[in-house]
Amino acid sequence: MLVDYSLKMPKNIFAGEHALEQLETILSKDMKKVVIFTDKGILGAGLIEIPKQILESKGIDYSIISEIPAEPNYHQAQEMIDQFKKENADFIIAVGGGSVMDVAKLASILATDAYTVKDLLDDPLLAKKQVTTLMIPTTAGTGSEATPNSIVAIPEKELKVGIVNPEMIADFVILDGRLIKKLPKPIAAATGVDALCHAIECFTSTKANPISNTFALEALDLIMNNIIEACTNPEALEAKNNMLLGSFYAGVAITSSGTTAVHALSYPLGGKYHIAHGVSNAILLTPVMRFNEPAIKENLAKAYDRVVRGGNPDLSVDEKSKYMITEFERIVELLEIPTSLKKFNVPESELEVLVEAGMQVTRLLVNNMREVTPDDARKIYLEVL
The missing domain is CATH 1.20.1090.10 (Dehydroquinate synthase-like - alpha domain)
Incomplete structure (x- = not known):
């Protein structure tokens, strides 16, 4: 067992049957633009309807990135991040499983053009948090909502790797069982x-x-x-x-x-x-x-x-x-x-x-x-x- 040890975890966690409604208290009218990261399955299942309604009720502008593939490689992750950069968002909501949250976490530290996902494969600690994040897992689960890790595939090596950077730890987490009720x-x-x-x-x-x-x-x-x-x-x-x-x-x-x-x-x-x-x-x-x-x-x-x-x-x-x-x-x-x-x-x-x-x-x-x-x-x- 280690002699010295430490703990890093999300700053704010909301859990329970109606935790999703806590989004009301998290969102601020001062936010200029929110981007929701999700995938087509989650979008089709209607699991982002409550976040959308809350954003609309507060008059907060938002857009949705839903083309995230399951277990993406670093090229695919970069494509999603490049799309995100165009939005000039100051808040990220990730609604999905591990792949969605992993890409959203990478986006939060790659909002500028200083580094790419490929750069982080060589030195994960290069980038710093640029955008505040909220993770809402729809599986139970990868634990990505709690970790500083993002898993991407490297096709040329036929291997998956973990990019680990403490800056990727979420600012907010919502755990609501309703979001996994219809999970196959x-x-x-x-x-x-x-x-x-x-x-x-x-x-x-x-x-x-x-x-x-x-x-x-x-x-x-x-x-x-x-x-x-x-x-x-x-x-x-x-x-x-x-x-x-x-x-x-x-x-x-x-x-x-x-x-x-x-x-x-x-x-x-x-x-x-x-x-x-x-x-x-x-x-x-x-x-x-x-x-x-x-x-x-x-x-x-x-x-x-x-x-x-x-x-x-x-x-x-x-x-x-x-x-x-x-x-x-x-x-x-x-x-x-x-x-x-x-x-x-x-x-x-x-x-x-x-x-x-x-x-x-x-x-x-x-x-x-x-x-x-x-x-x-x-x-x-x-x-x-």
Whole structure:
């Protein structure tokens, strides 16, 4: 556990069944121009109607950028940012999942022509906050609303990378379960397991500390005890609000700790095969946890004591640890998320390409409690091929 640690998080968070109406108190008539970042699916579902109505009632000029693709590469992100620059906006509202929020966060620090997204790939700390931001997640979730991270693909390397800059942390966050009420089950499940990965990875990271553990454990408790209900019952608003809160807490944990080998080894799957980020993490969650178990079983036992309702306190550390890994596996199976790369036509002949790409994600691999060698990565990938 780290000796020195810190925490950075959004300045203002509103959560609960009617949190979206708090936009009334956030918006100021002094604002000259607001840009709403979203995507076509969110736009079509009518999820930005309340923000639009509030903006109109206050007489605030706004425009909408809705062409953001799922899991964009850095060229696509730059296109959206160039479009944003023309608006001369002084406030950003992002309504969407991780991709929407990630692009909006990049826009907030790239509102001038001083730097581009490509420049930040080499030096993420170049840019400073230019425009105030509000993040409204419509999945639970990527945790992007809480983090200083923006994930973009690099097509020429067939890899995804994280641009990390504290200036991208949101100024405002709204968590409202109504916005995920109609989320299709596959998306709810994949993003929910992504949040689960954030929580358990941060709790078992070499950078774990008392601050991150506080948020990671609470996130794990909320997610594991609500994810099935939230993903399978459209009317389970309490479970959905709990998932939004759990996802947010897991995102906060990332800012103080960091994810590990699950995320590191999943990035090539998204970058080369365009497998959804949450699905990639779900595929690798159990294999990586089993690999890590010798180094993290005490952590997993503590997680068991926190999250398992009616658990047996007399179980040994080994028994609690194995229970948790089995429970992760059960959740993925119950949510019908693929657990193999066969469905995505990833041939075994690509094994060495995956290993080489995965081992490049040193930013996250250094967080793993158990060292991951190329041979270890090879064995983990072989489990899911």
